[in-house]
Amino acid sequence: MPKLFTVLMATISFILMACGSNKGQVDQSSTPAKVVYTQAIDRSINLNPFQEQKVVFNIYSLANSDQNFNELNDSIRVESDFLASINNTVSDIIIPMGTDISILIDNPCVLEGSSKISALRLEVQDQLPLPIKKQIYNLQLKSDRHLSQLEEELEDDKCVIGVSESQTYHKQDFYMDDPRRSEQAYLDLIKAEESYALFDSLSLGNTEDVVVAVVDTGVDYNHEDLKNVMWSNADGKHGFDFVNNDDEPMDDNDHGSHVAGLIAADTNNGIGIAGTAGKNVKIMAVKVLSASGSGSDAANGVRYAVENGADIINMSLGSARENAQMAAALREAVAAGVTVVVAAGNDNKLITPTDFYSPAGYGKDIEGVITVGSVDALSGSKSSFSNYSTTYVEIGAPGSRQGTSGVLSTIPDNRYARFQGTSMASPVTAGAVALVVSSLKSNKISYDPALTESIIVEGADKRSELESRFVDGRRLNLLGTARVLEHVIINFDGGF
Numbered sequence: 433m434p435k436l437f438t439v440l441m442a443t444i445s446f447i448l449m450a451c452g453s454n455k456g457q458v459d460q461s462s463t464p465a466k467v468v469y470t471q472a473i474d475r476s477i478n479l480n481p482f483q484e485q486k487v488v489f490n491i492y493s494l495a496n497s498d499q500n501f502n503e504l505n506d507s508i509r510v511e512s513d514f515l516a517s518i519n520n521t522v523s524d525i526i527i528p529m530g531t532d533i534s535i536l537i538d539n540p541c542v543l544e545g546s547s548k549i550s551a552l553r554l555e556v557q558d559q560l561p562l563p564i565k566k567q568i569y570n571l572q573l574k575s576d577r578h579l580s581q582l583e584e585e586l587e588d589d590k591c592v593i594g595v596s597e598s599q600t601y602h603k604q605d606f607y608m609d610d611p612r613r614s615e616q617a618y619l620d621l622i623k624a625e626e627s628y629a630l631f632d633s634l635s636l637g638n639t640e641d642v643v644v645a646v647v648d649t650g651v652d653y654n655h656e657d658l659k660n661v662m663w664s665n666a667d668g669k670h671g672f673d674f675v676n677n678d679d680e681p682m683d684d685n686d687h688g689s690h691v692a693g694l695i696a697a698d699t700n701n702g703i704g705i706a707g708t709a710g711k712n713v714k715i716m717a718v719k720v721l722s723a724s725g726s727g728s729d730a731a732n733g734v735r736y737a738v739e740n741g742a743d744i745i746n747m748s749l750g751s752a753r754e755n756a757q758m759a760a761a762l763r764e765a766v767a768a769g770v771t772v773v774v775a776a777g778n779d780n781k782l783i784t785p786t787d788f789y790s791p792a793g794y795g796k797d798i799e800g801v802i803t804v805g806s807v808d809a810l811s812g813s814k815s816s817f818s819n820y821s822t823t824y825v826e827i828g829a830p831g832s833r834q835g836t837s838g839v840l841s842t843i844p845d846n847r848y849a850r851f852q853g854t855s856m857a858s859p860v861t862a863g864a865v866a867l868v869v870s871s872l873k874s875n876k877i878s879y880d881p882a883l884t885e886s887i888i889v890e891g892a893d894k895r896s897e898l899e900s901r902f903v904d905g906r907r908l909n910l911l912g913t914a915r916v917l918e919h920v921i922i923n924f925d926g927g928f
């Protein structure tokens with residue numbers, strides 16, 4: 433596997449960071465304007481929204497999850513928050529036939545025969561009452577209904593406490609149907625599954641997609657466990673190939689596909705592995721490294737990702753020298769609101785101002801660029817190959833597994849393989865960042881990459897065995913991250 437960091441003429445050649453070609457133009461096609469709906473009610477300060485109004489739909493969630501909803505409500509779409517007009521607009525919104533809805537019913541009231549539940553009566557009566565006083569009945573709306581119609585229909589019914597969209601919760605069997613989940617010890621080390629229920633609740637049931645750009649050797653966008661998580665532009669392309677100057681960033685090395693799977697392999701789909709970030713992530717493939725794993729277009733790749741709407745960039749690559757072009761691209765990315773996660777390098781060396789690695793060395797001084805070293809998925813200690821520094825390496829994450837050749841992820845042609853390196857630790861961390869960004873966006877919290885970085889590092893474990901290796905001995909912990917995130921969201925006073 434390549435170990436050399438090659439400097440070619442005036443350009444810096446980056447190599448991938450798994451232990452283990454040429455110039456393109458930036459594709460200027462933009463993503464479609466995002467349609468944004470505000471929520472019908474501010475749930476962050478109203479713990480019992482049904483006290484205020486009987487029918488409370490999460491309009492934002494419906495807009496994001498339901499194509500039919502968007503078509504029906506096309507005429508009242510807006511392209512920015514319309515908080516001021518929400519009270520006038522929301523009752524015109526049509527809730528489509530087939531929408532899964534939950535009705536909170538006063539059971540004793542229904543048993544007395546007092547309910548009039550008009551249009552919804554039959555379906556509700558088909559469901560047996562449980563031995564509780566207030567019970568949620570789940571059913572589907574049998575015809576399109578204006579929100580105001582629904583409100584009117586239910587207003588007089590004393591047995592109806594509240595109506596909303598349904599929400600499906602996922603418990604510890606969240607991952608059970610990814611057949612190779614049991615081989616992913618790295619997800620256990622970072623308490624991934626323990627964290628998902630909290631992340632879900634913090635997202636208010638929303639599933640806000642975030643886009644993670646994998647600036648790497650490309651991605652096999654046809655892979656069975658990746659094809660459904662690929663980002664696409666208006667032309668149906670999944671990114672760009674700076675090595676061959678085309679818009680098909682297919683992976684001809686294996687490295688980028690492995691990285692992509694660690695971030696966002698299609699989760700709970702009955703196939704292959706689970707991704708660290710679960711469901712709400714799209715992968716943008718930005719190919720800057722050739723089949724041999726090197727190239728000089730990494731900074732171009734960063735700008736492509738920023739200009740095309742990525743929320744997060746992962747760079748599992750590096751070069752052993754400072755580079756002003758990369759430094760500038762990183763600062764621009766962060767200024768544009770993009771969080772960048774980079775690998776620390778695999779030479780088991782102390783990073784210093786003179787033994788400098790790019791982009792890893794820039795994380796120290798740029799809030800929003802996170803430099804990641806590797807720990808072993810079983811022992812939790814620093815991986816033997818990982819670079820280290822208690823100032824430059826800001827967190828450790830699993831990138832190896834003792835007794836095997838690494839951590840399991842996707843590689844081209846529907847295959848799976850174990851690789852090890854800080855190249856693997858970085859995307860595991862990028863997956864964690866994706867969960868944080870998804871929750872912040874779902875809660876309409878304006879954030880910058882510095883906040884994202886602080887949530888990741890504050891939530892990390894401080895391990896004594898890593899004290900001399902990484903800043904504060906930090907090791908990624910998703911459950912800790914979710915708890916810090918909860919604190920941030922509860923204390924956020926910017927409103928919706």
Ligand SMILES: [Ca+2]
Binds near residue numbers: 676679681682
């Ligand atoms: Ca290509």
Ligand SMILES: [Ca+2]
Binds near residue numbers: 610698699701703
């Ligand atoms: Ca899967």
Ligand SMILES: [Ca+2]
Binds near residue numbers: 795885
């Ligand atoms: Ca940093």
